[in-house]
Amino acid sequence: MPPSKKRxxxxxxxxxxxxxxxxxxxxxxxxNGMNGSLPPLPSSEEDDVQIENxxxxxxxxxxxxxxxxxxxxxxxxxxxxxxxxxxxxxxxxLGNLRVLNDEQLLEILSFVDxxxxxxxxxxxxxxLYVAGHHEELWRDLVLxxxxxxxxDVPDKTHADGEAExxxxxxxxxxxxxxCWKDIYALNHCKSKKSSxxxxxxxxxxxxxxxxxTFFRSWLCRSFAYHPSWLSTHTVQTIDHSKLTTKxxxxxxxxxxxxxxxxxxxxxxxxxxxxxxQYLIETTRGKSFRATSGAAPLPAQFTMDNYxxxxxxxxxxxxxxLFDRTFAAKCPQLLDDFDxxxxxxxxxxxxxxxxxxxxFGLLGEERxxxxxxxxIGPKRSGSCFHIxxxxxxxxxxxxxxxxxxxxxxxxxTPPGVHPSPDGDDVxxxxxxxxxFLTFWDAHVERRSHPDVRKRPLECTAxxxxxxxxxxxxxxxxxxxxxxxxxxxxxxxxSVALTRNYVSASNLSDVLRFLDTRKNQISGCRDRHExxxxxxxxxxxxxxxxxxxxxxxxxxxxxxxxxxxxARLKGRWTELxxxxxxxxxxxxxxxxxxxIAQESFCSIPEKxxxxxxxxxxxxxxxxxxxxxxxxxxxSSSCEVFTFSFL
Amino acid sequence: xxxDNTVGIVKLVSKEGDIFPLSIEIAKLSNLVVTTLGxxxxxxxxDEDGNNVEIxxxxxxxSVLEKVVQYCVHYSKEPMTPITTxxxxxxxxxxxxxxxxxxxxxDQVMMFELVTxxxxxxxxxxxxxxxxxxxxxxKGKSADEIRRIFNISNESVSxxxxxxxxxxxxxxxxVV
Numbered sequence: 001m002p003p004s005k006k007r008x009x010x011x012x013x014x015x016x017x018x019x020x021x022x023x024x025x026x027x028x029x030x031x032n033g034m035n036g037s038l039p040p041l042p043s044s045e046e047d048d049v050q051i052e053n054x055x056x057x058x059x060x061x062x063x064x065x066x067x068x069x070x071x072x073x074x075x076x077x078x079x080x081x082x083x084x085x086x087x088x089x090x091x092x093x094l095g096n097l098r099v100l101n102d103e104q105l106l107e108i109l110s111f112v113d114x115x116x117x118x119x120x121x122x123x124x125x126x127x128l129y130v131a132g133h134h135e136e137l138w139r140d141l142v143l144x145x146x147x148x149x150x151x152d153v154p155d156k157t158h159a160d161g162e163a164e165x166x167x168x169x170x171x172x173x174x175x176x177x178x179c180w181k182d183i184y185a186l187n188h189c190k191s192k193k194s195s196x197x198x199x200x201x202x203x204x205x206x207x208x209x210x211x212x213t214f215f216r217s218w219l220c221r222s223f224a225y226h227p228s229w230l231s232t233h234t235v236q237t238i239d240h241s242k243l244t245t246k247x248x249x250x251x252x253x254x255x256x257x258x259x260x261x262x263x264x265x266x267x268x269x270x271x272x273x274x275x276x277q278y279l280i281e282t283t284r285g286k287s288f289r290a291t292s293g294a295a296p297l298p299a300q301f302t303m304d305n306y307x308x309x310x311x312x313x314x315x316x317x318x319x320x321l322f323d324r325t326f327a328a329k330c331p332q333l334l335d336d337f338d339x340x341x342x343x344x345x346x347x348x349x350x351x352x353x354x355x356x357x358x359f360g361l362l363g364e365e366r367x368x369x370x371x372x373x374x375i376g377p378k379r380s381g382s383c384f385h386i387x388x389x390x391x392x393x394x395x396x397x398x399x400x401x402x403x404x405x406x407x408x409x410x411x412t413p414p415g416v417h418p419s420p421d422g423d424d425v426x427x428x429x430x431x432x433x434x435f436l437t438f439w440d441a442h443v444e445r446r447s448h449p450d451v452r453k454r455p456l457e458c459t460a461x462x463x464x465x466x467x468x469x470x471x472x473x474x475x476x477x478x479x480x481x482x483x484x485x486x487x488x489x490x491x492x493s494v495a496l497t498r499n500y501v502s503a504s505n506l507s508d509v510l511r512f513l514d515t516r517k518n519q520i521s522g523c524r525d526r527h528e529x530x531x532x533x534x535x536x537x538x539x540x541x542x543x544x545x546x547x548x549x550x551x552x553x554x555x556x557x558x559x560x561x562x563x564x565a566r567l568k569g570r571w572t573e574l575x576x577x578x579x580x581x582x583x584x585x586x587x588x589x590x591x592x593x594i595a596q597e598s599f600c601s602i603p604e605k606x607x608x609x610x611x612x613x614x615x616x617x618x619x620x621x622x623x624x625x626x627x628x629x630x631x632x633s634s635s636c637e638v639f640t641f642s643f644l
Numbered sequence: 645x646x647x648d649n650t651v652g653i654v655k656l657v658s659k660e661g662d663i664f665p666l667s668i669e670i671a672k673l674s675n676l677v678v679t680t681l682g683x684x685x686x687x688x689x690x691d692e693d694g695n696n697v698e699i700x701x702x703x704x705x706x707s708v709l710e711k712v713v714q715y716c717v718h719y720s721k722e723p724m725t726p727i728t729t730x731x732x733x734x735x736x737x738x739x740x741x742x743x744x745x746x747x748x749x750x751d752q753v754m755m756f757e758l759v760t761x762x763x764x765x766x767x768x769x770x771x772x773x774x775x776x777x778x779x780x781x782x783k784g785k786s787a788d789e790i791r792r793i794f795n796i797s798n799e800s801v802s803x804x805x806x807x808x809x810x811x812x813x814x815x816x817x818x819v820v
Contacts, residue, residue: 095796099756104763107771111729111779123787125799144730 068130069205070214079210089208093127102213105131114141114184126206130214133203135315136294138180142187143297150287150300151187153179153308154200179312220316220432221379229435230403230479232446235458235466240264245347248467249354253347253392253504256469256588258406260458264465265396267344270336271462274398276492280304286329288373290319293383294430310377310492317430320382321375333373337396337496345465348394348500355574358501358509359391361542366530368522371498378493381431381477384413386470386590388521390512391499393468395476397460400493403479405442406456409471410589413455414441416473423519431477470505471590503574507581508588513539516591543575654681655698656713658706663698664713670720675766703764708757711747715770718743727772734783740773748777752794 079086091098097105109117109131122132142151185198236252240263252259265271280303287300294317301309306321327334342349350357359367368389378400384407387393395402407413415438417426428434448454459479460466468474478493501509513520513536523529530538581587652668654677671677680699701709725740732738737745748755755778762770781793791798 092797093799095791095794096752096756097794097796100759104759104775107763108759108775108778108782111731111776112782116783116785120785120787120790121782124790125796128796 066215066218067203067205068133068209068214069207070130070209070211070218072215073210073212076210087210089206090127090210093125102131102211106134106137106213109134109137110140114138114188117141118181118185127209129204130206130209130211133181133201134214134217135180136217138184139315140296142180142184143295143299145191146187147297147299150302151183151305152190153301153305153312154182154186155308156312179309180315183309217316220430220436221318222432225479226439229439230459232457233459234446234454234456235260235404235406237262237458240266240344245352245354248347249504252467253469253502256409256471256504258456258469258472259467260460261345261465261467263463264344265337265341265398266463268337268340268396270333270340270398270496273336274494276303276307279492279494280307282332283326283330288321288323288326288329288375290321292317292319295319306375307492310375316432318377318380320380321373323373324369324371326373327371345394348498355503355506355570356500357498358506358543359539361546362530362538365526365528366538368520368529368535369526370500370522371496374495374497375492376478378478378480378491379431380493382475383427383431383434384416384473384475385425386473387468387499388519389499389501390470390505390509390588390591391501392470392505393497393499394465395460395468395495395497396465397462397493397495399462400481400491400495401462401479402460402466402493402495403477404458404460404466405475406468407445407473408453408455408589409473410592411453411455411473413473413475414438414445431475434475470508471588503578505587506574506578508586508591510536510539510578511582511586512591514582515593540575543571546571653696655696656709657698657700658704658709659702660706662706662709664709666713666716670716673716673719673767673769675768676764701761701765704761705757708754708761711750711754711758712761712765712767712770715747716767718747719769724769724773726769727776734780736777736780739776744773748773752781 076086085091094100094105100108109121112121117132117137122129145151181201182198185201189196189198235258237260238247240261243261243264248259251257283303285302287302288306289298290301290306291298292315294315299319301319301321309319342351346352347354348356350360357370359370370391381402384405386409405413412418415427415434418424419426428437442455445453445455458466480491480493517532517536520532520535523531523535586592653665654668654671656664656666656671656677658664668677668681672681677699681697704712722741722743724744727739736748739745748758750758755774759771759774759778762768762774782790785793790796
C-alpha cells in the first residue's frame with residue numbers, strides 16, 4: 001500500500017516547483033513519496049546487524065539491516081558508476097516497467113494474487129524479488145482472503161538476530177524477515193487442503209537495490225529507540241497510597257490535568273493472572289478484532305494466533321487489537337479487574353458521589369462504546385489523537401510498559417494537521433514515521449515560552465494507571481519490558497482502558513452531542529446503541545430519570561436501583577449547571593467553533609468495510625447518512641480519532 | 645467555493661503546451677485540479693470562480709492528456725464501477741464497463757504513461773484501472789513470460805519459491 005502523504009494547499013509557485021521535482025523524480029525513477037530525503041546509511045558489503053539503542057553520528061541507528069538489502073536512494077551517489085549505471089539493478093530488473101516509480105509499482109503489484117507474486121514476479125529479477133516481497137503486499141492479500149474469517153499464524157522457528165551464510169554462499173537474514181508471506185503460505189496450503197507445511201521464507205540480501213519506498217517502510221518499523229525518547233518524565237505523578245478522591249477530583253479531573261497514579265492497579269487480579277497463556281486459555285474459541293491505519297481491512301484473530309503474530313510482526317503499522325466486546329465474550333476478564341478497580345480507585349466508581357460514568361445511565365447496550373482491551377506487539381501504538389465524545393479516560397497497562405506523549409488541548413502536535421472543524425486529521429499513519437520525522441520539532445516544543453503549551457511525557461508501567469483528561473492530544477508507544485531495543489523482547493503488550501463522562505466534563509459533552517453530531521462515535525455500527533442524532537436527548541433523559549428514580553426511592557424509603565444514586569438530590573443541580581456551562585461555550589480548548597471547510601480529504605481504500613465508527617467519520621461531504629459509506633479519493637491518509 | 649459553476653472551464657496544459665479545456669465539474673475528478681483551483685480562488689488571481697485557470701501538467705504528453713480528458717468526460721456520464729478486491733474474474737469487461745475495458749486496451753508505453761499521469765493528477769479510479777490493467781500482464785504468468793512481456797533481463801535469483809509454485813501448478817486460474 002502506498003505510504004502516507006500529506007495533502008496541503010499549494011501556491012502557484014509551489015505547484016511549479018513541485019512539478020519540476022516530480023519531473024526530476026520521474027526521470028530519476030525513484031520518487032521519494034513523502035518526507036524529505038532520508039540520510040544515506042553507509043553502504044556495506046555485508047548487512048550490518050544491530051546497532052541497539054545507538055545513534056550513529058548524523059545517522060539513524062537501526063536494529064538490523066533491511067532484510068532484502070535495500071538502501072535509501074541517496075546511497076546511489078556513493079556508488080562507483082564507471083562501469084554500470086548505478087541503478088542498473090532496477091533498470092535491468094524492471095525492463096519497460098522502469099518508467100514507473102516504486103510506489104506505482106507496488107500499487108500494480110497490489111492487484112496481483114499470491115501465486116503469481118510468489119511463482120512469477122519474485123523469480124523474474126533481483127529487483128522484482130525485493131519488490132514482490134514487500135511486506136504490506138502480503139499482508140493485504142491475507143486480509144482480503146481471510147481477514148474476516150480468521151487465519152492461522154505459524155510459529156516462529158528462528159531466533160532473531162541470526163544471519164546465516166548458506167552453503168551456496170548466499171547470506172540469509174533470520175532477523176525480522178517479515179511474517180505475512182509465511183502466514184499467506186500457511187493458510188493457502190490449508191485452503192487447498194494440503195497437509196504440506198511450508199518452510200519459513202528466508203530473505204536473501206540483494207546488492208544494488210536503492211529505493212526510498214522500500215527502505216522507508218522498513219525503517220519506520222525497525223529504528224532503534226533512542227534513550228532520550230524514553231527518558232523525560234513531565235506528567236504529574238502521585239503514589240496511589242497518597243491520592244485521595246478529593247485531591248484527584250479537585251486537582252486533576254476538574255483542572256483537566258493528566259496524572260500518572262503509581263501502583264493504582266497493583267491490587268487488581270489481572271496484574272497477577274494475566275499472561276499470554278492465561279489470556280489464550282480464558283478466551284479459547286473467541287475471536288477479536290484487530291485493525292491498523294495502514295491495512296485495508298480489519299482482521300479477526302484468536303488470542304493464540306494474535307500472540308504468534310505479535311512475536312513476528314514487522315510492518316510499519318502493525319495490526320492492533322482493540323476490542324470492545326471482551327467483557328461480554330469473556331466475563332472472567334472483566335472480573336479480573338472491575339471489582340478491584342472500584343476499591344483502589346473509588347473516584348472511578350459509578351457509586352461515587354461526584355457523578356462518574358454518566359453514559360452508563362443509558363444502559364450497557366445503548367451507551368456508546370466505552371471499554372477496550374488493547375493488545376499490540378512491541379513498537380505498536382497509536383499516533384496522536386483526542387479521545388472521542390469529549391470523554392475522560394483511564395488507561396492501565398497490564399503487560400508491558402507504555403510510553404506516552406501528551407499535547408495540551410488546542411495545541412496541535414508537530415506533524416498533525418486537523419481540519420478547522422475538527423472532523424478530520426492528517427498525520428503520519430505510523431509511529432515510526434512520526435518519531436523519525438518530527439522528534440526534533442517535538443523537543444523544541446518542550447521549551448515553548450508558554451509553559452501551558454508544552455508537551456508532557458511519561459512511561460506507564462504495569463501497576464500504574466494513567467488519567468487522560470478530555471481534549472488532550474496523546475500518542476502511545478508500546479515499549480515492552482526493558483529499555484533495550486532488542487527485538488528478541490517481543491510479545492504482546494496488554495492494557496485496559498475506559499472512557500467516561502463525569503461532572504467535570506459533562507458540559508463539554510453536552511455541547512459536543514448537540515453541535516458535533518457527525519463526530520460522535522462508538523455507536524454507529526451497533527444497532528442497539530443510541531444513534532448520534534438521538535444521543536443528546538436520550539442522554540439528558542437518562543440524567544433526569546435518575547433524579548426521578550431517586551425521588552421515588554426516597555418516598556418509598558428504599559435504595560434506588562441505580563448505581564449512581566449516591567448523587568442524591570444533586571442530579572438536577574448537576575444537569576442545570578452543566579447546561580448553563582454548555583451554553584456559554586467550550587470548557588476545553590480542544591474544541592472551538594470555527595466553521596470552515598475541511599481541506600484534508602480522505603483516501604478511498606480498496607474493499608474497506610466502513611463499519612468502524614472511526615473510519616465512518618472520514619467523510620468529506622456533509623451527508624450524515626450513516627449508511628452511506630462512500631468516500632472520495634485523495635492521496636492523503638487520514639487517521640481519525642481512535643483509541644489506545 | 646461556488647459548486648454551481650457549470651459553465652466554468654479549466655485549461656489543462658500538456659507538456660508540449662497544448663491546451664485541453666475541460667469543464668470544472670468534470671475536471672474535479674482529478675484531486676490535483678481540486679487543490680489547484682481551491683488555491684486559485686483564495687488568491688483571486690484569475691477570473692471569478694476560478695474560471696479559465698490554466699493548470700500546467702509538465703510531465704503529461706498531449707496524447708496521454710487527451711486520453712485522460714476522455715476518461716474524465718466519460719466518467720461524468722457513466723461513472724466507472726469501483727474496482728474491489730478480491731477480484732472475482734480475470735475478464736476486464738466483467739470488472740468494469742465495456743468502455744473502460746476498451747479504454748485500457750493500449751500498448752505498454754501508453755499504459756505506463758497513463759499510470760504516471762493518473763498518479764500525478766491524483767485520479768484514483770483511473771489509477772486503479774490502469775494498475776489493474778498492468779497487473780493483468782502479470783497474473784497467472786511464469787517468470788519467463790513476465791520477463792518477455794516487460795523486456796526484463798534474465799537474472800537468476802538463488803531462491804525459488806517452490807511451495808506456492810507447486811500449489812499453483814495445475815490449479816484453476818487463481819484470483820485474489
